[in-house]
Amino acid sequence: MPKCRRILFGSVTTWDIDMTQMTMITAIQNAHDVAMARDENVVVFGEDVGYFGGVFRCTAGLQQKYGSARCFDAPISELGIVGAGVGMAAYGLKPVIEVQFADYMYPAYDQIVSEAARMRYRSGGEFTCPMVVRMPTGGGIWGGQTHSQSPEALFTHVSGLKTVIPSNPRDAKGLLLAAIADPDPVVFLEPKRLYNGPFDGYHDRPVQPWKKHPLGEVDPDYYEIPLGTAAVAREGRDLSIVTYGTMVHVAQAAAEATGIDAEVIDLRTLIPLDTETVMASVQKTGRCLVLHEATLTSGFGAELAAQIQSECFYHLEAPVLRVAGWDTPYPHAQEWAYFPGPDRVGRNMKKLMEA
Amino acid sequence: MPKCRRILFGSVTTWDIDMTQMTMITAIQNAHDVAMARDENVVVFGEDVGYFGGVFRCTAGLQQKYGSARCFDAPISELGIVGAGVGMAAYGLKPVIEVQFADYMYPAYDQIVSEAARMRYRSGGEFTCPMVVRMPTGGGIWGGQTHSQSPEALFTHVSGLKTVIPSNPRDAKGLLLAAIADPDPVVFLEPKRLYNGPFDGYHDRPVQPWKKHPLGEVDPDYYEIPLGTAAVAREGRDLSIVTYGTMVHVAQAAAEATGIDAEVIDLRTLIPLDTETVMASVQKTGRCLVLHEATLTSGFGAELAAQIQSECFYHLEAPVLRVAGWDTPYPHAQEWAYFPGPDRVGRNMKKLMEA
């Protein structure tokens, strides 16, 4: 097992610990396991998550280990799953819920927006909703329009919610544990294209596994990465790419391909947003490309661009440029024309450097 | 009856016609009436809209005139109402549906997003969804968090939808008729605080009625205002206020109060957006304030700011400034501290002029 420093509550402590190589799936599964072992109020449920361990295997083995009262299958009702979760959270449990695909969260949207997000506020703090709603997000898996969506902006517009999107196994575990520990509802979006390996957007090249990737080395014990802290995935001086999820890898690939020395900011948490890290980078480079896979219009990139032009107005040498999924449903056969891959990103980086 | 030129399909023709004074409610009711009279495929339903004519009276008298097969009450299921509407639209009818408050659209969100908006695309144009979903929006009526929301950004992020918000009776009728004629699903948000009169945000001053307001003069016959065309509500040279709905009136009041010569753009349609009118104004004034009542973060103002900074970068003398509802639920007793009234808008206009 490789050795690495322990990341604890965001601060890096000095002692060495054993690291285990994990995929994003095993890291998430492990986060559940660790959380359930230390807190008996953590319960896990959703469609196919019990006996079978989830269609992506993120909850594999938990029912066998913790029993069917703490990890169980649910009827196919996203409304019911989240609604029951709200009630359980109000009781004092910590439900960690899986919505099978983010595309299927809409039936639960009312319970998330009108209930989970509003409970603390409307009850004057008397009732709360410490719940995590996990959902695989994003495309790149030939899933067509109902297995590829990135609905994060529909959560970031909702006061009372926190929204998290990890880009690698180590972050996925630490952020998920922080989300479970959080006293408020957290929407936890898992880029499904990253489940088994980093993905730089070159879909026609051989698939890379997490094995041997440094961020696939994960501390098997409990640790949190605090919500609201971005990471600098790549340091650079020419321009800043502000992004999250799968696109963190695409942005890095585009930087290599173009030779443009981009600084890549991995937001990790969209709400609360680490504006300091973002603004420091853009003020340093003077140019900013905002990148996400979700549909462009009213995507979270709009919020980022609005904030960045406001905070960095006097530093910007060109307008903030957004690169995103088109304003169409996610198509099946034209997936790679839809997906903002390294070529499209690279083209726009050049455009931005020339602006 | 006052006389006025007829607005027909956006172009202003020269003959004089009789105008009738209407409130936004009677203008909307009249639009339904005119549409039902000329097209027997138009059907109207929703909670309390049949016999009673709607809790805001926007469908009063329609059941009596057109029978209960064309205007009827529906069970309290927003999902059912919109879902049945999707089926009817696919059949060839033109459902015009009322969701009693925009705050109650969430149960129908899946049918709107995953179904109405996607039907044409996913069926290769074989099935379509020419449907209008009307909903009263916005606050200022002491309605608290579940009668005051402005969820427009949740629609503008959805490809396949059009989103419309009128600010006066004349537009309300013309836009609603255009929405009904449109071959695709349209979300039609009606600022409920404007139903009975224009509202400049001074809640402690006497209520103004539409009576005698020039935009309360409405052509009683059929006319459309094309979707995707903004209006210049007030011409000005100092700065541009890009806004819609209730805030159009607040922006004008703030211009009068501050003496800052603001140009006020009333978007009327958010998707498709009349970028030409917006950019022309900002390029002229060099300063832009984006204003809406909805929660700031990821609101439609983010999209506007992102586009404006991109298109007008070299014209802007200061960053685009957003003024909006706070990132909290809409409170009851603190309504006027939440509502972006003329004082807050004025304060920010001054800030923008000084930037």
Place this chain on the structure above:
Amino acid sequence: MTETPPLSLKVPQPEFRPGDTPDFSGIEIPAAGSVRRPDVDEPADGMRDLAFTIIRVLDDQGNAVGDWADSLSDDEIARGLRDMMTLRIYDSRMMTAQRQGKTSFYMQHLGEEAISCAFQRALHKGDMNFPTYRQAGLLIASGYPLETMMCQIFSNEADPLHGRQLPVMYSSKDHGFFTISGNLATQYIQAVGWSMASAIKGDTKIAVSWIGDGSTSESDFHAALVFASTYTAPVVLNVVNNQWAISTFQGLARGGSHTFAARGHGFGIPSLRVDGNDYLAVHAAAKWATERARRNLGPTLIEHVTYRAGGHSSSDDPSAYRPKSESEIWPLGDPIDRLKTHLIVKGLWSEDRHKQASAEITDMVIECQKRAESIGTLNSGHVPSPRDMFEDVYAEMPPHLVRQRHDVGY
């Protein structure tokens, strides 16, 4: 292919509209005491009939009769009468306060007082109600201070919800009263989840959920029945059928089923239909259903048959959509009158004592109101500070809200 005649849309309509003379003689009302009381562990299949009748204890003379009688002592019954009287007087004061502009909005219980007042008396400390806006009797019967309720109505500085919520959207964890949502029906499935949590923890608390006839059409109702049925959840699922949902009559939500209780049969859930204007019947049914839940026998659905005698809310005028006299001729009578008669028949009460009690309660309510109003009303300006508007969005205020609050001057 045989030719078929054209189809036509059937839209259910109430029998009577303004201008009509209503006549409820067609409604079948079983005699008090005529419906059997099954054992709580009887399988659902065997008691299907209980969803198509009306369980009644109080007969027309005021006697308590039949299997469902005798769930309460004389003292408890007297206290029940007092609870209902308090709720009615409280309602009428608050309606007036709303008309006087002291608050923005109010919703009353006129005619439905028995249901929430009686049900609460079958609950234990720790149980949780998931109410709608028309069950304030749960609070009153559990001893929640009237003055605090009024502070919520007035959105004043003593409002425990800090003025954030619309009037009547109370919340009290201590009194087993879950925070009311302005969105209909959402609480129904939450109650099921709450009760599942109790079962997961091996606790003994149960949940009680509430919904109106009209709101049973919402999706959350279905989710609740699915989850309650699948996990045998320790929850009581109440449907308050007060005949109206704003302007639409119950037939629009009920459709082709004869009753709302019948909805339970699709899920194998034992379902009772009870006279909601009969305090004793409601209490007996509540006791039966809560016992089922406590013994881990699973959910029960109860339809409470009543009539919404007042407007939907302070914004509503029901004379626009139903005959005024409907509430007067409603065949199940008035819950307060009926329980009063019962106590008189039993020799425990008299018209004079009733008048006196009414006056005393009125004084007490006025006293509370004075104190609440002295703290503030919505139109007096003594409302919570805008500073408070930014609290409780999250446990800890994130930077962007700190900035926004700063912008307001705090």
Place this chain on the structure above:
Amino acid sequence: MTETPPLSLKVPQPEFRPGDTPDFSGIEIPAAGSVRRPDVDEPADGMRDLAFTIIRVLDDQGNAVGDWADSLSDDEIARGLRDMMTLRIYDSRMMTAQRQGKTSFYMQHLGEEAISCAFQRALHKGDMNFPTYRQAGLLIASGYPLETMMCQIFSNEADPLHGRQLPVMYSSKDHGFFTISGNLATQYIQAVGWSMASAIKGDTKIAVSWIGDGSTSESDFHAALVFASTYTAPVVLNVVNNQWAISTFQGLARGGSHTFAARGHGFGIPSLRVDGNDYLAVHAAAKWATERARRNLGPTLIEHVTYRAGGHSSSDDPSAYRPKSESEIWPLGDPIDRLKTHLIVKGLWSEDRHKQASAEITDMVIECQKRAESIGTLNSGHVPSPRDMFEDVYAEMPPHLVRQRHDVGY
């Protein structure tokens, strides 16, 4: 307050898991021909029993017996067999094509062929199905070209959906097949709305809706039952109970009700339960229910009892959650075998003719596949242009999409 014991959560589990030896002898299967056939205008109350039995026509010897027999001529039955054989062969070719990488995804019907193939034969031109992904038999039985279906599977340039949809999400207005949604259950209420539209217009078309056992838990199922019941909509509401929803067994969705057909009883909707592996029984039930709809008598709910013999989709391996032998010992047999035996018993068919037909159909399917593949497959690159990705978002392309398309180079 009496002390009650701790509660505990009951989570339903299937009887058999991998490693167990399944045994279905506990399932009660009524004899073919034993269930009566009510008149179509009989009130729902009188036929409650039909939701708790199984309507069967074909007995173990292959005879068609009882009230529900004889809804089809000999020729029609032979055609039915051919439809089912075609679907099965088509499925197996497409599963293989998926494994060969010619497309991304596939879902088969193994064991469930009778349901969609038989139902379609009770429909008229103009009627509309609102299917799920497991009713391709509706298309086959209505004569939709196999080659076009394959073009959809391959997302090639002749795919009528322009490569936009996931494989198997067909759409054909002409063939009464509504565009399939990847979101479960949404179509269920749409079918009700579509049928209401027909009634509003005074037309004669009816709608037929489809849902899986697991998906009945979704909200749209409830909305559909509410609206169908309230407006007496001319729709048939089918539930295909194939025992599994990916890895969860039907008991998890069904909960305490004995059957899915029982769900209709909460709404006063006549509900049938039918042997879904019996082509003749499905057809007879479909005929009965569609006649009810055509005569404006309102909705019917039909539960089709069957077994999903294959994996959920090409991504699924069912041996992870159920015993492999379950499908073999499934007591309702194989629909193709059963109808074949019936035709043989009638002297209209033989093992040899069956083999020959099978070979002919295979040839025909291969012929279609060759033509479809010659146009293109997902991995061949002959897929619709990215240009097409921007079409049909709206009837007319708005300026922002024109700009975006331009960015892609068009």
